[in-house]
Amino acid sequence: MSPVRFLVGLIISASIGWLAYKRGALSPSGVWGAIITGTVVFGFGGLTWGLVLVVFFVSSSLLSHFRRAQKLQLADKFAKGERRDLGQTLANGGVGALLALAVLLFIDLPGEVRSGNPLYVFLTLAYFGAIATANADTWATELGVLAPSRPRLITTGKEVPAGTSGGVTWQGSLAALAGGTFIGASAFLIIQVASLATSGQLLMADLPVILIAGLAGFLGSMVDSLLGATLQRVYWCDTCQKETERPVHSCGTTTSPRRGWGWLNNDVVNFLASAAGALIGGGLGLLILL
Numbered sequence: 001m002s003p004v005r006f007l008v009g010l011i012i013s014a015s016i017g018w019l020a021y022k023r024g025a026l027s028p029s030g031v032w033g034a035i036i037t038g039t040v041v042f043g044f045g046g047l048t049w050g051l052v053l054v055v056f057f058v059s060s061s062l063l064s065h066f067r068r069a070q071k072l073q074l075a076d077k078f079a080k081g082e083r084r085d086l087g088q089t090l091a092n093g094g095v096g097a098l099l100a101l102a103v104l105l106f107i108d109l110p111g112e113v114r115s116g117n118p119l120y121v122f123l124t125l126a127y128f129g130a131i132a133t134a135n136a137d138t139w140a141t142e143l144g145v146l147a148p149s150r151p152r153l154i155t156t157g158k159e160v161p162a163g164t165s166g167g168v169t170w171q172g173s174l175a176a177l178a179g180g181t182f183i184g185a186s187a188f189l190i191i192q193v194a195s196l197a198t199s200g201q202l203l204m205a206d207l208p209v210i211l212i213a214g215l216a217g218f219l220g221s222m223v224d225s226l227l228g229a230t231l232q233r234v235y236w237c238d239t240c241q242k243e244t245e246r247p248v249h250s251c252g253t254t255t256s257p258r259r260g261w262g263w264l265n266n267d268v269v270n271f272l273a274s275a276a277g278a279l280i281g282g283g284l285g286l287l288i289l290l
Contacts, residue, residue: 008044009041012038020057025064033087034057038053044104064142090267092270095278096278103123113202126282126285129212129220132216133274136175136176138179152169166226178254184214190261215284216281224272224273232261237256
């Protein structure tokens with residue numbers, strides 16, 4: 001394990017974290033979360049894994065600024081503000097970091113042996129699936145709340161106010177599919193560039209990575225919506241007569257639990273959805289690529 005990779009990961013993640021903090025995308029604790037996940041992913045997973053994480057973070061952060069003023073009107077419904085904190089960064093990147101740690105199992109294997117190992121293939125596609133899910137969910141949230149039609153609860157089809165946990169729109173669903181596919185396409189391009197640089201050849205056999213990540217990301221985001229509609233803790237503000245994910249509403253009122261499990265907040269839901277996307281991505285990888 002080269003210490004250079006850890007140093008590169010530390011420098012890149014710290015730089016991106018600092019820029020995101022300056023632009024209002026991360027809180028101070030969120031910067032630490034970005035540094036932790038970025039360093040682990042670069043250090044253990046390698047350059048391709050690390051760059052895929054960068055693509056997710058940069059694209060989702062940029063999208064959060066799209067029509068920002070309109071989205072701020074819905075901010076009080078969400079558990080946290082627009083600045084991602086430590087919990088949010090670990091929820092989105094934690095599964096990927098754990099998968100990167102699992103690569104230690106293959107540290108002593110030659111590259112050609114490692115690339116053909118079913119477990120390594122599973123870990124790699126699981127990683128892409130986890131990041132694709134985080135990206136799909138972010139894109140769906142950032143664009144879905146802007147849909148002109150009211151969202152419908154994923155479990156019943158009942159119309160609900162914009163920003164309601166578990167509410168989906170066809171625009172948000174398309175955004176989720178696009179977000180997952182974007183990660184797959186980025187991973188594929190990064191793999192091709194790396195292959196050209198090292199062997200002068202393209203690895204077109206890896207083209208299914210785009211489809212695998214797209215499906216894993218989309219389905220993982222649906223798991224997120226399903227958990228949000230059923231088991232995630234949601235509160236009620238008596239003062240504003242509104243549902244919210246916050247124990248204390250933005251108006252200052254202490255809210256009362258309305259539904260869901262107390263420990264299952266939005267960060268835990270995001271982590272579980274990423275884990276689901278990882279399992280789907282890894283499973284599809286074994287079926288399609290081996």
